[in-house]
Amino acid sequence: MTSESPTSDGGLVLRFWGVRGSTPVSGSSYAEFGGSTPCLEVRCGERMFLIDAGSGLYNCGQHHRDALPKQVDLLFSHLHLDHTSGLPFFKPAIFDAERTLNTYCGNLDGASAEEALGRLFAPPLFPVTLDVLPCTMRHHGFRAGEPLTFPDGTRVDTILLNHPQGSVGYRFEHGGKRLCVISDIEHTDPWPDPALLDFVRDADLMVYDGMFTDCEYPTCRGWGHSTWQKGVELAKAAGVKALAIIHLHPCHSDTLLHSVEADMQAEMPSAFIARERQSVLVGAPVEAPAGAPRPSEAIEPLALARIA
Ligand SMILES: [Zn+2]
Ligand SMILES: [Zn+2]
Numbered sequence: 206m207t208s209e210s211p212t213s214d215g216g217l218v219l220r221f222w223g224v225r226g227s228t229p230v231s232g233s234s235y236a237e238f239g240g241s242t243p244c245l246e247v248r249c250g251e252r253m254f255l256i257d258a259g260s261g262l263y264n265c266g267q268h269h270r271d272a273l274p275k276q277v278d279l280l281f282s283h284l285h286l287d288h289t290s291g292l293p294f295f296k297p298a299i300f301d302a303e304r305t306l307n308t309y310c311g312n313l314d315g316a317s318a319e320e321a322l323g324r325l326f327a328p329p330l331f332p333v334t335l336d337v338l339p340c341t342m343r344h345h346g347f348r349a350g351e352p353l354t355f356p357d358g359t360r361v362d363t364i365l366l367n368h369p370q371g372s373v374g375y376r377f378e379h380g381g382k383r384l385c386v387i388s389d390i391e392h393t394d395p396w397p398d399p400a401l402l403d404f405v406r407d408a409d410l411m412v413y414d415g416m417f418t419d420c421e422y423p424t425c426r427g428w429g430h431s432t433w434q435k436g437v438e439l440a441k442a443a444g445v446k447a448l449a450i451i452h453l454h455p456c457h458s459d460t461l462l463h464s465v466e467a468d469m470q471a472e473m474p475s476a477f478i479a480r481e482r483q484s485v486l487v488g489a490p491v492e493a494p495a496g497a498p499r500p501s502e503a504i505e506p507l508a509l510a511r512i513a
Contacts, residue, residue, distance in 0.1 A: 253274055276304075280373075282312075301340055310345070322335055391428070392435040447476065447477075475491065
């Protein structure tokens, strides 16, 4: 943790570039919460980290363009398609010979993402292989649970999460504030898991995989995802101050998510469902989105098709 105050260097800031789980969606039903798959930008002062390379990474690249750092650090939660499919379209980084893209992967017993990404981004699945791109790519493997220490001394803590093939949760501390990103995860029984409880304790903001509601979960058990209710339970037990739900189900429209958010805020007023492009100063009150419609009638959860 550094000693700067949040006001001296911009603080600890999180921006959501993609919050949809499993597959991108589009259309007017998704205009507010967004349709891009997971990609988060974390700023510790000027220092940038990216978490996951879902389809939201495209908009992140287009937004920053030349302002991207020369060294881009991309931390993977895991390598499922919804967390990797944006990588070949991260043009400002990968088409620039002056840039280095460092990937970090912690759910493969210490192996890096290199082999898996190489298989994915090769003909006939994709016309361009990653090794012919102009940028320098360095792929780092670690074991979830080990802290990551970067050349500038920045430290990020990690934890293994319950998900098919595993997934990695991350904890950032900066300017006296703490941010935990816990996705993808399926909650366990009993809950909360003691190690996870310790990991997220006293976080100013926890980002959590709330793909389902409790009502939907029984038919989705074992798919690797959790519910907002389990997120609230974990947050309250661990003294977490604010909660952001991501990995939104592709069937969940803006209207449904407003209803879900209202239910959640009745239990934890500082909890919210993340919106694509939303930016949050960790530790500051999260402002309610302007003009958000409140549904006038209860909405039935949609029947869910199985999505890996
Ligand atoms: Zn996912
Ligand atoms: Zn996954």
